[in-house]
Amino acid sequence: MREKKAKKIVFNSAEEMPTMIASVGSQTHNLTGAWRNIRPEIDLAKCLKCGICWKFCPEPSIDIVDEWPVVDYDYCKGCGICAEECPAKCIVMVEERK
Amino acid sequence: MREKKAKKIVFNSAEEMPTMIASVGSQTHNLTGAWRNIRPEIDLAKCLKCGICWKFCPEPSIDIVDEWPVVDYDYCKGCGICAEECPAKCIVMVEERK
Amino acid sequence: MVEIRFHGRGGQGTVVASKILADAIAKEGNWVQAYPEFGVERRGSPVVAFIRIDDKQIYDKSRIYTPDSVVVVDPTLVEAIDITDGLKPGGTIIINSDRRPEDFPFHGKFNVRTINATEIAVKNKLGSLAAPIVNTAIAGAVIKILGLTKLESLAAAIREGISIKPEDNVKAAEEAYELA
Amino acid sequence: MVEIRFHGRGGQGTVVASKILADAIAKEGNWVQAYPEFGVERRGSPVVAFIRIDDKQIYDKSRIYTPDSVVVVDPTLVEAIDITDGLKPGGTIIINSDRRPEDFPFHGKFNVRTINATEIAVKNKLGSLAAPIVNTAIAGAVIKILGLTKLESLAAAIREGISIKPEDNVKAAEEAYELA
Amino acid sequence: MKKEKKMTLTLPAEELMACGHLACQGCGATLAMRYMLKALGQKTALCIPACCWAVIDGPYPYSSLDVPIYHCAFETAASTATGVKAGLEMTGDSETTVVAWAGDGGTFDIGLQALSGAAERNEDIIYVCYDNEAYMNTGIQRSSATPYGAWTTTTPVKHFKTRPKKDIVAIMAAHRIPYIATASISHPEDFVKKMRKAKDIKGTRFFHVYAPCPTGWKSRPEDTVKLARMAVQNAYFPLCEIEDGDKVTLNLKLKDKKPVNDYIRIQGRFRHLTEAQVASIQAEVDARWERLLKNCAV
Amino acid sequence: MKKEKKMTLTLPAEELMACGHLACQGCGATLAMRYMLKALGQKTALCIPACCWAVIDGPYPYSSLDVPIYHCAFETAASTATGVKAGLEMTGDSETTVVAWAGDGGTFDIGLQALSGAAERNEDIIYVCYDNEAYMNTGIQRSSATPYGAWTTTTPVKHFKTRPKKDIVAIMAAHRIPYIATASISHPEDFVKKMRKAKDIKGTRFFHVYAPCPTGWKSRPEDTVKLARMAVQNAYFPLCEIEDGDKVTLNLKLKDKKPVNDYIRIQGRFRHLTEAQVASIQAEVDARWERLLKNCAV
Amino acid sequence: MKKVMMGNHALSYGAMLSRSQVIAAYPITPQTQVVELLSEMCADGTLDARFIKVESEHSAMAACIGASVAGARAFTATSSQGLALMHEMLHWAAGGRHPIVMGNINRSMAPGWSIWTDQNDSLSERDTGWMQYYCASNQEVLDTVIQAFKVSERLMIPGMVILDAFALSHTYEVVDVPDQAAVDKYLPPFKPAIRLTPSDPRAFGGLTGAEHYMELRYKLQKDMEKAPALIEETGREFEKIFGRNLGLVDAYRCDDADFVFVTSGTAGFTARVVVDEFRKSGLKAGNLRIKVFRPFPFAKVREVLKKVKKAAVVDRNCSYGAHGIFYQEVKSALYGEAGMPPVFGYIAGLGGRDITTDSFKEVAAHALAKDKADEEIVWIGVKK
Amino acid sequence: MKKVMMGNHALSYGAMLSRSQVIAAYPITPQTQVVELLSEMCADGTLDARFIKVESEHSAMAACIGASVAGARAFTATSSQGLALMHEMLHWAAGGRHPIVMGNINRSMAPGWSIWTDQNDSLSERDTGWMQYYCASNQEVLDTVIQAFKVSERLMIPGMVILDAFALSHTYEVVDVPDQAAVDKYLPPFKPAIRLTPSDPRAFGGLTGAEHYMELRYKLQKDMEKAPALIEETGREFEKIFGRNLGLVDAYRCDDADFVFVTSGTAGFTARVVVDEFRKSGLKAGNLRIKVFRPFPFAKVREVLKKVKKAAVVDRNCSYGAHGIFYQEVKSALYGEAGMPPVFGYIAGLGGRDITTDSFKEVAAHALAKDKADEEIVWIGVKK
Numbered sequence A, B: 001m002r003e004k005k006a007k008k009i010v011f012n013s014a015e016e017m018p019t020m021i022a023s024v025g026s027q028t029h030n031l032t033g034a035w036r037n038i039r040p041e042i043d044l045a046k047c048l049k050c051g052i053c054w055k056f057c058p059e060p061s062i063d064i065v066d067e068w069p070v071v072d073y074d075y076c077k078g079c080g081i082c083a084e085e086c087p088a089k090c091i092v093m094v095e096e097r098k
Numbered sequence C, D: 001m002v003e004i005r006f007h008g009r010g011g012q013g014t015v016v017a018s019k020i021l022a023d024a025i026a027k028e029g030n031w032v033q034a035y036p037e038f039g040v041e042r043r044g045s046p047v048v049a050f051i052r053i054d055d056k057q058i059y060d061k062s063r064i065y066t067p068d069s070v071v072v073v074d075p076t077l078v079e080a081i082d083i084t085d086g087l088k089p090g091g092t093i094i095i096n097s098d099r100r101p102e103d104f105p106f107h108g109k110f111n112v113r114t115i116n117a118t119e120i121a122v123k124n125k126l127g128s129l130a131a132p133i134v135n136t137a138i139a140g141a142v143i144k145i146l147g148l149t150k151l152e153s154l155a156a157a158i159r160e161g162i163s164i165k166p167e168d169n170v171k172a173a174e175e176a177y178e179l180a
Numbered sequence E, F: 001m002k003k004e005k006k007m008t009l010t011l012p013a014e015e016l017m018a019c020g021h022l023a024c025q026g027c028g029a030t031l032a033m034r035y036m037l038k039a040l041g042q043k044t045a046l047c048i049p050a051c052c053w054a055v056i057d058g059p060y061p062y063s064s065l066d067v068p069i070y071h072c073a074f075e076t077a078a079s080t081a082t083g084v085k086a087g088l089e090m091t092g093d094s095e096t097t098v099v100a101w102a103g104d105g106g107t108f109d110i111g112l113q114a115l116s117g118a119a120e121r122n123e124d125i126i127y128v129c130y131d132n133e134a135y136m137n138t139g140i141q142r143s144s145a146t147p148y149g150a151w152t153t154t155t156p157v158k159h160f161k162t163r164p165k166k167d168i169v170a171i172m173a174a175h176r177i178p179y180i181a182t183a184s185i186s187h188p189e190d191f192v193k194k195m196r197k198a199k200d201i202k203g204t205r206f207f208h209v210y211a212p213c214p215t216g217w218k219s220r221p222e223d224t225v226k227l228a229r230m231a232v233q234n235a236y237f238p239l240c241e242i243e244d245g246d247k248v249t250l251n252l253k254l255k256d257k258k259p260v261n262d263y264i265r266i267q268g269r270f271r272h273l274t275e276a277q278v279a280s281i282q283a284e285v286d287a288r289w290e291r292l293l294k295n296c297a298v
Numbered sequence G, H: 001m002k003k004v005m006m007g008n009h010a011l012s013y014g015a016m017l018s019r020s021q022v023i024a025a026y027p028i029t030p031q032t033q034v035v036e037l038l039s040e041m042c043a044d045g046t047l048d049a050r051f052i053k054v055e056s057e058h059s060a061m062a063a064c065i066g067a068s069v070a071g072a073r074a075f076t077a078t079s080s081q082g083l084a085l086m087h088e089m090l091h092w093a094a095g096g097r098h099p100i101v102m103g104n105i106n107r108s109m110a111p112g113w114s115i116w117t118d119q120n121d122s123l124s125e126r127d128t129g130w131m132q133y134y135c136a137s138n139q140e141v142l143d144t145v146i147q148a149f150k151v152s153e154r155l156m157i158p159g160m161v162i163l164d165a166f167a168l169s170h171t172y173e174v175v176d177v178p179d180q181a182a183v184d185k186y187l188p189p190f191k192p193a194i195r196l197t198p199s200d201p202r203a204f205g206g207l208t209g210a211e212h213y214m215e216l217r218y219k220l221q222k223d224m225e226k227a228p229a230l231i232e233e234t235g236r237e238f239e240k241i242f243g244r245n246l247g248l249v250d251a252y253r254c255d256d257a258d259f260v261f262v263t264s265g266t267a268g269f270t271a272r273v274v275v276d277e278f279r280k281s282g283l284k285a286g287n288l289r290i291k292v293f294r295p296f297p298f299a300k301v302r303e304v305l306k307k308v309k310k311a312a313v314v315d316r317n318c319s320y321g322a323h324g325i326f327y328q329e330v331k332s333a334l335y336g337e338a339g340m341p342p343v344f345g346y347i348a349g350l351g352g353r354d355i356t357t358d359s360f361k362e363v364a365a366h367a368l369a370k371d372k373a374d375e376e377i378v379w380i381g382v383k384k
């Protein structure tokens, strides 16, 4: 399930579907980054590595990569919580290119 | 409704019945005295006129007649509460004639 | 096919009596149907139960309107209600009573039999005089008078079906069987 | 019969735009059907709405698969999804954008028109630059480009249907109508 | 002299419940109804869900009461009453007191949600739960009002009820409705007094009424009032009022709180309990009593 | 130096909730789920009734969670969970933690009865109510968790909600279940700690979780965590535990209790309130806080 | 006055113009705009009614029943799960003879969760004793609410006004909103013969033994049997005042038709488009849209179909283990009558799958190629 | 072993011998002996099951669903109001493919309150996707529970075993109680292919769009269509082990019959008595008792009735505004088939009114005197 960018499921016939209405794939196929109006950008130079942005991201679309916070723009919806909560104020929300 | 020994209702046709399922008669047609195994008898000579038997009769089948407690045997089911609660112990439960 | 109706009062075990009888009758390979009146039972209020017996499977699932026999568990009911309602002409009426058959108004029109089940019950310490448990004694009398099944079958049914004082109940049934 | 599809994002008032348009169109005695995509709308997520217009009663209650025109309320959607899906060859695409029609890849294949509704909205203090409320400006442009109804009808529909800043909205619609 | 003496009536004489009803001999629930109607009078409308009282009143086309009754579905005492009140008001009658009258099953279990909803909206109804501590109408099955230790047909002796009785009064108090009272059929004067007080309050009012059931408790019919009285006196069922969710008044101070043992031992449903089990009931009653005293003090 | 510094993770790293889900931007309910799963781990089974989370998880044939979910009917979180627990146990799995996960509507209103029943039977489940104070999934209608003063689509500004929020914690405390906790998405460490504690308790455990909803509260998405924090700090939503119905522990003492005004004023749903109305909210919050302190003292 | 409004608003206007006095309802997608608009109307005084914001649909119907027996005009609206949760109370409202009117938005039953349209929710209430009206336009929704109150109150039988999720509930259409005064003329205040009041203290719905129950239910059925004529009569009255007809069925170009679709709901309007196309291409097609499903308009359906050569019933529902429900009931209505056409059954559009003009063409192609229906029902638009 | 027991006990024995693992039920007259006996059995260890004493029937079915999806065999029993309160969850159990087995005691729907028998409760669930078995004896009740588990678990569709209030539920009859070992041989443990478990974490029943919903429902119908053959096959297996047959219908003396009653439930046994009487007096009568109503045994019913000259359907139920439900469905099943007999419809025995041999004689007298059924249904035993 956690595997990112899982594939979309296409059933070509009723036959292929399990009898019970049970999930067979991961919602990660859905790239919610497309919902974003504004995007968070992290200035790692100022980052305290406090993990707060990671902790409060509702997607969660902040990954810890090599001990640094990294936004996964495939999924980040641009809510702005990380920027709001970052104690170092090192995340800024910028407009998505129109 | 309170009128005693109300008459039984017989509907001879669906026509006669009201559209809504609404009562049209009193349950006093049902002489529950027939349920009684044992009957209360009040020794009025000892009675204090405290009204307790009247107060606690669940039917209620103790009437106040000329300021005296009188059992209505048409309805008294013979539960024995009046006898149990009478402070003067002037009610006794006796077997119904078999 | 034999059809019997029982009259008793709520709390007297009238339904149990018919159930025990059904058990006993089934033991000899007969088919039987026993059911209570389909209503609200209250302690003291008049209640009714039924039995239908046949030597082949019983398909008729309707109620019994014209019984062959009537059993009256509580003698005071004789005055309270019409226990002969629907009874087939010449049908048998078995009454738990210390009176004689001739003392009942419908004697003659019907075959009236009495059995003092209350006395038998009290003697066997089944309930109190105020609330005797008469169902097994009644059952003993009924199988004898109506020739429904063997006493042993009834005894076996009582032992299986009644958990409180089964042996005293068997004894009551036996005594009633003797006296009936 | 004219069929139009609207593309926007949850929270942008795409459905309101189609509703206002329907009101305006009905004012001139036409029959109209307007409905949102039948799904779960979330702020930011792509949403769709539809309008069907005719001069007689519309009996077809199925969805619109091959619109005559497409209206794009949020320009970023042009890249995110295929807004031309099902659009009739040569159909009109109206995009809220500061770019020119030629800047869009489907220009040529379709009749592309642009209108800077965001600018008009912001100028009229409808929402903020981050979240402009562009639906009335879009509506103004659409009725002009597609020739759906009179500007007065749209103005009346806006005055009836929009309770916050109705006059500013009317102005935005008028400006868009002029510019389109 | 006695002859001239007037009969002492400590309750209103008006009798809105008639004889001929279908309750068992010695039914406590019947007394509860009788007292309530004496308190509220004829301008009352009842909503009665499935429960013994749905039968007691008598079958169609009869009724035992001199007030209108809507026999409603089991879960719907509070919601039907809400509708009746609204309907009466919208057709010009704002005087009639609308009462939802339900058993413990219809209140603690299947009707709890409707009750909670009405309380949250503060509907202008009186809700009375007569509590006989099991589903009696269907033949004595456990309800969540069945106390610890009791036998019922679904809590057989081998597996008697081991969870405590649900505390409906605390639950209703948490809803902070204007008025809550407990009452007992053994104390009809107190019952009538509180019911009259409730009548004059607007909003949701809740009564929890103790109503012993000889059939279900396997007790003697003549002990019904006595059992109710014992429960009050041993603090098994204390009499109190709660206003606005936190003003608690004790209606009957117990100087001499009785032990529960006597009460337990005259009921067949508790026959199987060991002394240790009875002691644990006593401990629980004591603890509840302490909590209540503390809340009153506040 | 920073480069070498390890990232500080105050919560378990394991991520059982994946991206791609359908929550709105800045949804508090999502965080609640994320924290709970971090606490309980993979041996968890969820029963989710109708609520935002029934949508957030994603449509058939997908799911965002790495634990099994039964999407159950709106009223049945507690009863379905009861059945799942029984079913797992009867088929040899007594380890899995079964969680009923419902919104405030599914808990305070339509699912209350099933919850109360499960609590009375002390079913071995954890019930989590994430509270966003209205029916959000259907587009912001009032629930009985909607607080005084709030606008919703069924409590329009002209007729905003005038009844107070139902006190679900007090109601559940009245059930005397082994464990009750309040938690907030602004305090995930506290949340995780209490959830882990609950995991090891047998019987019915209840969590009331504060989960702001920018869509329904008309607040800015980025304020979600801030709002939750404010509610804790101004005692609008205090963090506490209640064991066995009466042992109350305050998890966060408030030396410096903030006024509610700031909290109220950044939410569009309260925009219409006058100062007097806000003051009355403050008074109510203060009174509740006093009651809580008193209960703790006990 | 003409207004563009969604079906849910048409429903609300119907309730408002009918001067509903008590409304008790619970929100559910796709009905929410009904509770929202009626909340507004009650809050701002447009409608003088008590709105009871209950905690579940079971309570909603119970509260409506209470209000109705107290003599008030009661209205509610729901959909799918909510309707299903009312099931017990639906039996109750009908058996108790409470003329409540309810809007139901047709939405598929879970699981899986679906908010989209099909008729399984309302049709699985076909045995509860409610009248059922299936609508095809928002105009019909508004008009039918008013008409339903009139018919229900005359017969003391509740009525359900049914509309498709989204395709009507959320679709804006032009609706001619009647004048309040005209509606008042058409629909008199509700004055039941008996009601719950201390001045006439009766017990309603007490324990009813085998001695009486059957007669009470017999009366319900007999009154139901009066409904078709009454619906036509009040429909004519309605037409006189408002100029729009409200009948049992909408028989479109059936008179000389060789092939007729039998339809309901919005699909029943889409079918007309196909009928017109077929007619142009020379096929004498028609469309029988069933508007009133309970009571079932036996006579009307027979009258229309006996003139027809072949009929194809398109069901947006399925009685699992049997057939589509309209198919079932139409066949049953025709059985034993001479000269009735072969009838074919199709299931389409479950769970919000669209029913398009192409769907009807597929139906027609199948039916026209056969003489006799197969045992198995034909599913349209399913990936098999 | 032969035992005299009431229908409610037969139901309980069926659940016990099937080794039900989770039971969640709520008491209601006339079902109470089921919860009572099963409580006893769980308390004394006769049955190793969790008995969840829920606070309502809605919760009972929800708990059964939870248990079933977790892989346990789940059983419940109810009646009338209780069944109605489950309505939403009945749709749920079927749509979710949870093979729960439930006993339902047929009791009339309130109001007025009635505890007596008729079939409106279970028949108004005909569209919920449950299999329905109508029983005529306590033996059949016990046997059918075991069979129902087998069929349900194979098809992943829930099953309802239905018996008349009092006439079976409270009537003591001789029942041959099968051996546990033999039952175990017949009915294997429940091992579903997918279940709710952390070791295979799936989401069950999530939001299902128009893209998928219809296929899932199509599968339900297709599996339902497999049931008639499966019921006959497992019935033969049952007969091999236990010597008793369990088919779709009980066609009694129909082969050469001129006149056939179509019946169900206990009335379907009483009819046999009348058939025998008629045969003696020279009338070639027969009785077609429908045992399985969902799925509807189309083929069987047609096969039996096509040989018959006239059929009279006796319904202990009414779909108000339409007809008796068996009448409706039988006619629908025969429509369009050549050589089918005239069918007459009768309603009898609502609200516990008795259906006696005389009732059937009245039915026969009416039907035999006519060539064609009237529009209006004939009510038997009503004071008109």
Ligand SMILES: Cc1ncc(C[n+]2csc(CCOP(=O)(O)OP(=O)(O)O)c2C)c(N)n1
Residues within 6 Å of the ligand: E029, E050, E051, E052, E053, E074, E075, E102, E103, E104, E105, E106, E107, E132, E133, E134, E135, E136, E137, E138, E143, H026, H027, H028, H029, H057, H081, H082, H085
């Ligand atoms: C939905 C539903 N489920 C079950 C029943 C059956 N039922 C009727 S009364 C009753 C018990 C009532 O118990 P309580 O409320 O305590 O009242 P009591 O009978 O004890 O007076 C039950 C279970 C019903 N009528 N409706």
Ligand SMILES: Cc1ncc(C[n+]2csc(CCOP(=O)(O)OP(=O)(O)O)c2C)c(N)n1
Residues within 6 Å of the ligand: F029, F050, F051, F052, F053, F074, F075, F102, F103, F104, F105, F106, F107, F132, F133, F134, F135, F136, F137, F138, F143, G026, G027, G028, G029, G057, G081, G082, G085
């Ligand atoms: C019986 C029933 N009634 C109504 C609904 C519609 N419904 C679905 S979710 C919901 C609101 C849920 O509110 P809440 O529990 O607070 O969760 P939230 O959506 O706020 O997360 C409603 C009313 C339903 N699914 N089932």
Ligand code: SF4
Residues within 6 Å of the ligand: A042, A046, A047, A048, A049, A050, A051, A052, A053, A054, A069, A085, A086, A087, A088, A089, A090, A091
């Ligand atoms: S919250 Fe800010 S400082 Fe802390 S880890 Fe994230 S970016 Fe760095």
Ligand code: SF4
Residues within 6 Å of the ligand: A039, A040, A056, A057, A058, A059, A060, A061, A062, A071, A072, A075, A076, A077, A078, A079, A080, A081, A082, A083, F026
């Ligand atoms: S903006 Fe919101 S969604 Fe994006 S990374 Fe930050 S917290 Fe996560």
Ligand code: SF4
Residues within 6 Å of the ligand: B039, B040, B056, B057, B058, B059, B060, B061, B062, B071, B072, B075, B076, B077, B078, B079, B080, B081, B082, B083, E026
């Ligand atoms: S014995 Fe009981 S019923 Fe009879 S008068 Fe005394 S108290 Fe009343």
Ligand code: SF4
Residues within 6 Å of the ligand: B042, B046, B047, B048, B049, B050, B051, B052, B053, B054, B069, B085, B086, B087, B088, B089, B090, B091
């Ligand atoms: S209780 Fe006894 S003393 Fe008192 S009035 Fe009755 S009979 Fe007299």
Ligand code: SF4
Residues within 6 Å of the ligand: E022, E023, E024, E025, E026, E027, E028, E029, E030, E052, E056, E132, E136, E137, E212, E213, E214, E215, E216
């Ligand atoms: S069972 Fe109990 S509560 Fe019910 S009528 Fe009898 S005594 Fe009263």
Ligand code: SF4
Residues within 6 Å of the ligand: F022, F023, F024, F025, F026, F027, F028, F029, F030, F052, F056, F132, F136, F137, F212, F213, F214, F215, F216
């Ligand atoms: S409506 Fe609120 S709770 Fe629901 S997903 Fe959106 S933000 Fe979350």
Ligand SMILES: [Mg+2]
Residues within 6 Å of the ligand: E103, E104, E105, E131, E132, E133, E134, E135, E136, E143
């Ligand atoms: Mg009770």
Ligand SMILES: [Mg+2]
Residues within 6 Å of the ligand: F103, F104, F105, F131, F132, F133, F134, F135, F136, F143
């Ligand atoms: Mg919520």
